[in-house]
Amino acid sequence: MAKVTIDGQSIEVPDGTTILQAARMIGGDNVPPAMCYYSKLKTSGGYCRTCIVKVSKGSDKDPRPMPKLVPSCRTTVMDGMEVQNNTSPEVLEARRGVVEFLLINHPLDCPICDQAGECHLQDLGYENGAAKTRYDFPRRKFEMIDIGPYIKLHMTRCIMCFRCIKVADQITDNRSQGMLFRGDASEISTYIEKVIDNDFSGNVIDVCPVGALTDRMNRFKSRVWFTKPMDAHRDCKKCSGKVTLWEKGEEVLRVTSRKDKWGEAEEWICNECRFEKKHINDWVIEGPRQVDPHSVISLNHYQNVLKLKLESGKPQKQMLLGKK
Amino acid sequence: MSNQVSGAQAFDKTQRAKIVFSDEALKTVQKIITRYPEGKHKSALLPVLHIAQAEFGGWLSPETMDYVASVLKIKPIEVFEVASFYSMYNLKPVGKCNLEVCRTSSCWSRGSEDIVKYLEKKLGVKVGETTSDGMFTIKTVECLGSCGGAPMLQCGSSFHENLTLEKVDTIVENYRMEGKQKSYTDLDYKNTL
Amino acid sequence: MGKKILLEHVNVPGINTLEVYRQNGGYASVEKSLKTMAPEVIVEEVKKSGLRGRGGAGFPTGMKWSFLAKPEGVERYLVVNADESEPGTFKDRYLMEKIPHILIEGMITSSFALGAKTSYIYIRGEYFYVARILEAAIEEAYAAGLLGKNILGTNFSHDVFVQIGAGAYICGEETALLESLEGKRGNPRIKPPFPAIAGLYGCPTVVNNVETIAAVPYIVMNGGDAYAKIGIGRSTGTKLISASGHINKPGVYEIEMGITVEDFIYSDEYCGGILNGKKLKAVVAGGSSVPILPAGFILTTEKGEPRLMTYESLSDGGFVSGTSMGSGGFIVYDETTSIVKNLYTFARFYHHESCGQCSPCREGTGWMEKILHRILEGHGKPSDIDLLWDIQRKIEGNTICPLGDAAAWPVASAIRHFRAEFEEYINHPERITDVKHLQELVS
Numbered sequence: 014m015a016k017v018t019i020d021g022q023s024i025e026v027p028d029g030t031t032i033l034q035a036a037r038m039i040g041g042d043n044v045p046p047a048m049c050y051y052s053k054l055k056t057s058g059g060y061c062r063t064c065i066v067k068v069s070k071g072s073d074k075d076p077r078p079m080p081k082l083v084p085s086c087r088t089t090v091m092d093g094m095e096v097q098n099n100t101s102p103e104v105l106e107a108r109r110g111v112v113e114f115l116l117i118n119h120p121l122d123c124p125i126c127d128q129a130g131e132c133h134l135q136d137l138g139y140e141n142g143a144a145k146t147r148y149d150f151p152r153r154k155f156e157m158i159d160i161g162p163y164i165k166l167h168m169t170r171c172i173m174c175f176r177c178i179k180v181a182d183q184i185t186d187n188r189s190q191g192m193l194f195r196g197d198a199s200e201i202s203t204y205i206e207k208v209i210d211n212d213f214s215g216n217v218i219d220v221c222p223v224g225a226l227t228d229r230m231n232r233f234k235s236r237v238w239f240t241k242p243m244d245a246h247r248d249c250k251k252c253s254g255k256v257t258l259w260e261k262g263e264e265v266l267r268v269t270s271r272k273d274k275w276g277e278a279e280e281w282i283c284n285e286c287r288f289e290k291k292h293i294n295d296w297v298i299e300g301p302r303q304v305d306p307h308s309v310i311s312l313n314h315y316q317n318v319l320k321l322k323l324e325s326g327k328p329q330k331q332m333l334l335g336k337k
Numbered sequence: 338m339s340n341q342v343s344g345a346q347a348f349d350k351t352q353r354a355k356i357v358f359s360d361e362a363l364k365t366v367q368k369i370i371t372r373y374p375e376g377k378h379k380s381a382l383l384p385v386l387h388i389a390q391a392e393f394g395g396w397l398s399p400e401t402m403d404y405v406a407s408v409l410k411i412k413p414i415e416v417f418e419v420a421s422f423y424s425m426y427n428l429k430p431v432g433k434c435n436l437e438v439c440r441t442s443s444c445w446s447r448g449s450e451d452i453v454k455y456l457e458k459k460l461g462v463k464v465g466e467t468t469s470d471g472m473f474t475i476k477t478v479e480c481l482g483s484c485g486g487a488p489m490l491q492c493g494s495s496f497h498e499n500l501t502l503e504k505v506d507t508i509v510e511n512y513r514m515e516g517k518q519k520s521y522t523d524l525d526y527k528n529t530l
Numbered sequence: 531m532g533k534k535i536l537l538e539h540v541n542v543p544g545i546n547t548l549e550v551y552r553q554n555g556g557y558a559s560v561e562k563s564l565k566t567m568a569p570e571v572i573v574e575e576v577k578k579s580g581l582r583g584r585g586g587a588g589f590p591t592g593m594k595w596s597f598l599a600k601p602e603g604v605e606r607y608l609v610v611n612a613d614e615s616e617p618g619t620f621k622d623r624y625l626m627e628k629i630p631h632i633l634i635e636g637m638i639t640s641s642f643a644l645g646a647k648t649s650y651i652y653i654r655g656e657y658f659y660v661a662r663i664l665e666a667a668i669e670e671a672y673a674a675g676l677l678g679k680n681i682l683g684t685n686f687s688h689d690v691f692v693q694i695g696a697g698a699y700i701c702g703e704e705t706a707l708l709e710s711l712e713g714k715r716g717n718p719r720i721k722p723p724f725p726a727i728a729g730l731y732g733c734p735t736v737v738n739n740v741e742t743i744a745a746v747p748y749i750v751m752n753g754g755d756a757y758a759k760i761g762i763g764r765s766t767g768t769k770l771i772s773a774s775g776h777i778n779k780p781g782v783y784e785i786e787m788g789i790t791v792e793d794f795i796y797s798d799e800y801c802g803g804i805l806n807g808k809k810l811k812a813v814v815a816g817g818s819s820v821p822i823l824p825a826g827f828i829l830t831t832e833k834g835e836p837r838l839m840t841y842e843s844l845s846d847g848g849f850v851s852g853t854s855m856g857s858g859g860f861i862v863y864d865e866t867t868s869i870v871k872n873l874y875t876f877a878r879f880y881h882h883e884s885c886g887q888c889s890p891c892r893e894g895t896g897w898m899e900k901i902l903h904r905i906l907e908g909h910g911k912p913s914d915i916d917l918l919w920d921i922q923r924k925i926e927g928n929t930i931c932p933l934g935d936a937a938a939w940p941v942a943s944a945i946r947h948f949r950a951e952f953e954e955y956i957n958h959p960e961r962i963t964d965v966k967h968l969q970e971l972v973s
Contacts, residue, residue, distance in 0.1 A: 060888050069910040081927045087720050110924030114893035147917060148899045173886065191414045192886075193421040195698075196895045199886035203414070249698055331666070372691040374605070377731055380559045382713035383696050388654070415714075418869045420886075422715040423696030425655045442818060443774040443861050445875045470708075479699070480617035480818075481656050484861065485781045494658040495960075502783035 015092040019066075020100045032085035032096055033064055037275065044275075045098050046108075046137050048115070049174035050086035050224050050275055057179050058086035062111045063137060063173065069094035080106055083169060105141075110149075111140045116196065117148040119223075120169050121224035128224030131304075133276060134172060153197065160190070160203055163215060163229050163288045168200050171225035177201060177217035184281055185211035195258035195302035199320050202227070212251055215287040219270045219278045230288060231267040240266055247295060257302045258293075265291045271302065356404045362392050366408060371389040379411055384417055386426055394426035423477070432474035434512045437491045440477045441482035452488050453477060455502050459509065472513065532786035533760055534842045535748045535768045536741070540628050546663065553629040555678055559747035564684045567750070572643035576746065577795045578754025580766035585611055585702070585739030585755075586817060586857040597726040598644055599734040606736060607735040608649035610743055615654055615699040616817035618859025621770035622740040624782040626653075626660050630667035636688060636743035638676065639750050643687050644736055648689050649738075653709050654695040664692050666758075677689075699883035701967055703931045704737040705729075706885065717887050718931035741770050746798070761787035765840035769858055771800075777866035778802035791844075792829050792839045795862060808864040811945075815844055816856020818876050819936035821943030822869070822945055827851050849943065851972040868950040868962070870955050873940055874902040880937035891934040894925040898941055905952065908959030915952050917946055 014025050020043050021164045026035045033053070036044045046065055050058030058064075064086050066298050067078040069260045074091030083106060085096070098104060115140060121131040155168035170189040173192070180203065189210070190203040218226045240259040259267040270278035290296065358366060366385050368396040373380040385395065385405055393401045398418050406413040420426045436456060440449050453464060456475050461466050484487040486498025490508075497508050551557070554777035563572055577592025610633065614622040624635055632699050633651070641649050668690050671677045672886060678689045698716045700706045705719035708730050727856050731737020745767060749757045758766045765787040774780045777795070779802035785794065794800045795810065804810055813828040814820060832839060832851045837843050841855045863872065881895040898921055901914050922938035929935070945952060954962060 059930060062888055062890055065928060084720075103800065106807075107924065107928055110888055111928065114889045114924070117893055117897060135653065150897075171890070175887075188412055189414050191418040193418060195422045195715070196881065196884040196886045199892070222708050356901050372689075372693075374731060377712070379713035380711060383655075383710065387694065387696065411713075418715055419948055422699050423655070424882075425697035440875065441879050442814070442872055442875045443618055444817070446775050446863060446867060446872065449772055450710070480615060482614050482620040482623050482654070484618050484859070485772060486619050490655060494662075496659075501647075529664065 014032040015090045015094070017090040017094045017096065019096045020098050026090060028089075032066060032068075032083075032090055032094075033058075033089050034099065035090055036085065036096075037254075041097055045085045045139070046133075047275070048133055048137065048172060049087055049176060051176050051179070051220055052275075053277060053281075054176060054183060054220070057174075059084050060175055061115065063115070063141075065104060065107055065111070067097040067101045068094060069097050093209055097220070107144065108141050112145070113143065115172050116142060116146065118153040119172065120152060120154075122170070124269065125233075126170065126224040127232060127237070128170075128221075129226045131276075133222060155200060158202070161214075162211070163284065164218060165227045165229045165232065166201065167220045167225050167227065168202070169225075170223050171201055173201070173225055174222055176220040176222070177226055180217050180220050181211075181214070182211050184216060187211065189293035190217075199244060207228050209259060211284070212283050213281055215284045216270065216278065216281050218287075219272070220278070228267055228288075230291070234266045236260050242301040242304055243333060244271060245296035246299065247286065247297060248288065249283060249286055252286060253280045254286060255280060256282050256286055258296060258297075258298070260293070263293060263295055265296075272304075342349075344368070352496055354394055356398075356400050358392060358404075358408070362388055363408075370409075370474060379415070381409060382411070382416065383423070384418070385409060386420055394430065395428045395433075397475050430467075434492055435476060436473045436509075437476045437478040437481075439479070439481050439483065439487070439489050439491075440478035444480075444487040444489060447487040449488040452490065452500050452504070452505060455505055457510075459505070473509070532784070532789065533768060533827060534768060534784050535757075535760075536625060536629070536632060536744050537782075537784040537956070545629055546627075546631075546667070548631060548667070548674055549764045551629065555751075556631055557635050558638045559750040560635055560642075560676060561682060563750050564682060565644055567644060570638065571666075573751055575754040576643070576945055578766060579749045579757035580761075581742065581745055581749065581757065582764075582766075582841065582859070583739055584741035584745075584769065586616060586819070588855060591738065591806075594726070594738070595640075595644060595736060597724070598736055599727045600645065601729050601734070605648070605731075605733045606644055606646045607730045607733055608637060608644055608646040608743075609707065609711065609730060609737045609739050610637060610649065610706075610737055610740055611652035611702060612651050612657070612702065612740050613661075613695055613699075613701050613702040614657075614709055615858075616819065616857045617876065618774060618814060619772050619857040620818045621720075621782045621858060622772075623657055623660055623742060624772075625740060625770065626745045627663055630664050632744045632747065633664070633740055634667055634671050636678070636746040637690055638671075638681065638688055640736075640738070640746050641684050645738075648691070649686060649731075650711060651690065651692045652701070652711055653692060653694055654701070655694050658694060661692050661694050664947050669694070670776045698885075699879075700931070700933060702931060703933065706931065707737060708735065715885070717885050718933075719792075748907045762838065763841050763842060763882070765842060765855075769839070769855070771858045771860050773801050773862070774862045775860075775862040776805040776808065776867070777862045778805055778932055783796040784849055785839055787838075787840045789837055789839050794839055794860070801860075801862065804862065804864050807862075808866065809945070810862065811865045812863045812865050812869060814859070814861040814863075814940075815853045817859030818861075818879065819932075819939055820854040820856040821852070821939050822872075822947065823851075823853050823943070827947070828853070846863055849939070850946075853943070869944050869951050870902065871906060873944040874899070874906055876940045877902050879938070880933065884933060885938070886931045888934070890925045891937065893927045894921050894934070895937045897921055898937070905955050908955075908962075910956035910959070912953075912956055914956060915949065924968045 016025050022039050038205050045064035047064045049147040065082040066085045070076045072091030102314050114216045126216050158166040160166050181190050193200050193202050219230050240261050243258045245258045257271050258265050365440045369384050370378045387407050389401050402416045403413050406416045438453050460473050462468050463475050464475050482498050488500045489498045539545050539554045552694050573595050581591045582588040609650045637649050693711055695701050701710045701716040703718045706716040711718040725735040768784050768786050771783050783800050796803045810823050810825040812822050814822050831846045843854055844855045846852045875901040881899040884891045884895045904910055922941040925934045926938035
C-alpha cells in the first residue's frame with residue numbers, strides 16, 4: 014500500500030495505482046480531466062496531456078519533487094507522494110495550454126455535432142478553456158468517411174486519443190483501423206477505407222471522447238439532451254446485454270454501453286445489441302440511467318419529472334423549467 | 338508527406354497485377370527476417386518496404402502494401418501505418434530521379450533556396466512535381482546530415498554536396514544520360530542486405 | 531594539435547578496411563577485453579572515464595550501463611543509435627563512413643561488457659550508402675572471427691546487424707528508435723519503463739550513440755583514468771564537432787574538450803574563420819535544438835570569461851545567456867543572416883518531424899511555423915512575438931519526449947536574443963529586404 018496526498022487529501026492505495034486512479038478514488042471535484050486515458054484499455058493514456066499534475070514530493074524515501082509536470086494517468090504513486098492538481102497555478106496554466114492545443118484544429122461545430130452534450134472536449138473547454146481563440150489560421154479538415162453501415166468517422170473532430178485504435182487492437186480480433194501519417198497530418202483511418210468487420214467494433218463510438226466516431230443510425234436524430242437514457246438488458250449470446258437505451262418518446266434512437274461517472278463503458282457491448290435492437294420490445298427496461306454529472310443531459314431533470322409524473326400523474330411546470 | 342505527381346508516372350495496370358517479389362528479392366527478405374528473434378519478424382517491415390518500393394515501380398501502392406503484409410504475415414493496416422509515417426516511402430508515383438534538396442538551416446544559409454529555384458526553372462516544374470517525361474521529381478527535404486557540404490541534394494543513395502548552379506547542371510545532365518531509376522528505390526538492396 | 535582518439539588514423543589510406551584498421555592497432559580492445567577482463571571491470575572503467583552520451587543528452591554512459599537489468603534467461607541488447615538527424619550534425623556519418631571498424635570494435639567490447647548476444651545499428655535511411663559500408667565492414671569482421679560464434683576462440687559469441695530507417699528524425703529518440711526497430715511507427719514510448727528495464731522486444735536494452743560506442747576501445751585499452759585526464763572537469767575525452775554554416779572550413783573536427791569557442795571558430799586548425807571575412811552574428815552550438823546565441827554570448831560567458839567547448843562552459847548562464855553542447859552540431863551565422871528566417875527553417879523542421887502522439891507538440895509545432903511564416907511574409911502582428919513565446923512555453927516540458935523541448939528552445943532563444951529583429955520584421959517589413967539593415971539590428 015502507498016499513501017498519496019493530492020491537493021491536501023490523502024488516501025491509501027494499492028501499489029501500482031496511478032495518480033489519476035488515486036484521485037478518482039478520492040473523488041470530488043479534484044480529479045484531473047482525462048481525454049485519452051481509459052481504464053479498460055491497456056496502455057491507454059499519456060498522449061493528450063490534460064491530466065498533467067505536479068509531483069511536489071516524490072515519496073517519503075526520495076522526497077525530491079519531479080522536475081516536470083507528469084501525466085497522472087501514467088505515473089504510479091509512491092508511498093508518501095504529494096501531488097498538486099487544482100492547487101497548482103503551474104498545472105492549471107499548462108492544462109489551459111493543452112486545452113488550447115486540442116481546440117486550435119477542432120472545428121467547434123458543436124451545433125451540428127451529435128456528440129454535443131456528452132462531449133468530453135466540450136466539458137474540458139468549458140472548465141479549462143479560454144473564451145477567445147488566439148489561433149487565426151485555417152483549421153485542419155478531412156473528408157468524412159463511413160466505416161461500414163453503422164459508424165461515421167469525422168476525422169476533423171478527432172483529438173487523437175488513440176482509444177479507438179486500442180479498442181480495435183484489444184477487444185476485436187482483426188484490427189483494420191489505425192493511425193496514419195504523422196504529426197498534425199495524422200489521421201485515424203481504416204486500411205483503404207475497409208469496413209471494420211467485427212462484432213464489437215461499435216465500441217469505438219463509446220470510447221471516442223469527441224464526435225469523431227458516431228453512430229450513423231442516430232445521425233441528426235435528436236440532441237442528446239432531449240433523449241432519455243434508460244438502463245435496459247436483454248439475453249445476448251455475444252455480450253452481457255446490459256446497455257443504455259436513448260429514447261425519444263417511445264422510439265429507441267440509440268443504444269450504447271452503460272457509462273460510469275468517468276464516462277467509461279462499464280462493459281463492452283456487441284454490435285447486435287447496439288445497432289440491431291432498436292425496438293423497445295427488444296429490451297427489459299430497468300429504469301432511468303444516472304448520467305455523468307458534468308454533462309448537460311443531467312440538467313434536464315427528467316428523473317425528477319419522471320418521479321413527479323409517477324407520484325402525481327402530472328409534471329409540475331417549475332420542474333420542467335429546471336428550477337428548484 | 339504529399340508526393341504530388343503530374344500524371345506521367347501512373348503505374349501500369351498490367352504491372353500492378355504482378356506484385357510478387359523476384360526470387361532474389363525474396364531471398365533477401367528471408368535473410369533479413371533471420372536477423373530478429375523468433376516471432377519478431379515484424380522488425381523486417383522497414384527494410385522490406387524499401388525493397389518493395391525498389392521492386393514495384395518506386396512507390397508503395399495499396400496492392401504492394403497488401404503484398405508486404407502477406408509476406409510478413411502481419412495485418413495490412415500495420416503496413417499502412419508504417420508506410421505513411423516515414424518520409425522515404427512514396428505513397429504516390431515519383432520520377433525516375435528524385436532530386437531532394439535539403440532546406441534546413443545550414444543548407445539554407447549556404448543558398449539552398451537558389452538551388453531549388455534554379456532546378457525549378459531548369460526542369461520547368463515546381464517542387465513536388467515530376468517532369469512530363471517522368472524523369473525528374475523535385476523535392477525539398479529536411480536535414481539529411483550533410484551540413485558540412487551545404488548546400489546539398491540527394492538522389493537515390495548519392496549525396497551531392499557543395500552545390501553550385503554549374504554543379505547542378507552537371508548532375509542533371511549526368512542523370513539524364515544515365516536515364517535510369519534513381520529514386521530512393523534504386524538502392525541496390527540485393528547486393529548488400 | 532589536440533589529442534585525437536577517434537579520428538587519429540582517419541587519413542590513413544584504406545583505414546576503412548579491416549587489414550589497415552588492424553595494422554593501426556584496431557580490434558586490440560576486443561582481444562584485451564574478451565581474454566583478460568571481466569564484464570563488470572569494463573563497466574567500471576567506462577564509469578571512471580566520465581564518458582557522456584554523445585547523441586545530445588550527455589548522460590554518463592557508465593551509469594546508463596549500470597542501470598541495465600540482468601534477469602536470468604532474458605536476452606539483453608545493445609542498440610547503436612546512428613539515426614543522426616539533428617540539423618547541423620553529421621559527425622556519425624563521417625566516422626562510420628571513414629572508419630566503420632571503430633564502431634564495430636566498440637560494439638563487440640561494449641556488448642561483452644553488457645552481456646548482449648546481439649546488437650543492432652539503427653541507421654537513418656538516407657545514410658543508405660553508409661549502411662553498405664558498415665555491412666561490408668561487418669562481413670570482414672565475421673570472416674576474421676571477430677564476430678559470430680566464439681569470438682577469437684573465447685566463449686563470447688556476438689552478432690551485429692544493420693537496420694535502416696526510412697526518414698524520421700523522431701527515431702533518434704531512443705524509445706522511438708526501438709519502436710521503429712520493431713517494425714512500427716516511430717512513436718516514443720511513455721516512460722517508465724526505461725529501455726534498461728524493458729527495451730527492444732521488452733528486453734533490457736542499452737541504446738548508445740555511435741560516437742559514444744566508438745570511444746569505448748580507447749577506454750578499454752588505456753583505462754578510464756587515462757580518458758578522464760583528457761578534457762576539463764566533467765567534460766572528459768574528445769568530442770566530434772560538426773561545423774557548418776558561414777565558415778571557411780566546414781567539416782567534422784575532433785576536439786579535446788576545453789579549447790575556447792573563439793579558437794574553434796577562428797583558428798585554421800578548425801573552422802578557419804567566417805566566410806568572406808564577414809562578422810560573426812550568432813552560433814547554434816549543439817544542433818538545432820539548443821539555444822542560439824549572439825556573438826557576444828557565445829564567445830564570452832556572462833562573467834566575462836572566454837567560453838570553452840565543454841558541456842559546462844557552453845551551458846554556463848543557463849538558457850538566459852548560455853546554450854548547450856547537445857550533439858556538437860556547430861552552425862555559424864554571419865552578420866547578414868536573418869535570424870527570423872533561420873528560425874523558420876527550424877520551426878518547419880520540427881513541425882515536419884513531430885510524430886503527432888501528444889497534443890502540445892503535434893499542434894504547437896505547426897502553429898509556431900505558421901506564425902513565423904506570416905511574419906516573414908510581412909503579415910506579422912505585434913502580438914505575434916508574445917504569442918510565439920507563450921506557445922513555446924506551453925510546449926516545453928509538457929510532451930512525452932524531448933522533441934517538444936527541442937522545438938521550443940530555438941524559438942525562445944531567438945526571441946530572447948534577437949527580439950529587435952522580430953519587431954522590425956513585423957513593424958517595418960519593407961526595410962528587411964536590405965541585408966545591411968539586418969546587420970544594424972544585431973543586439
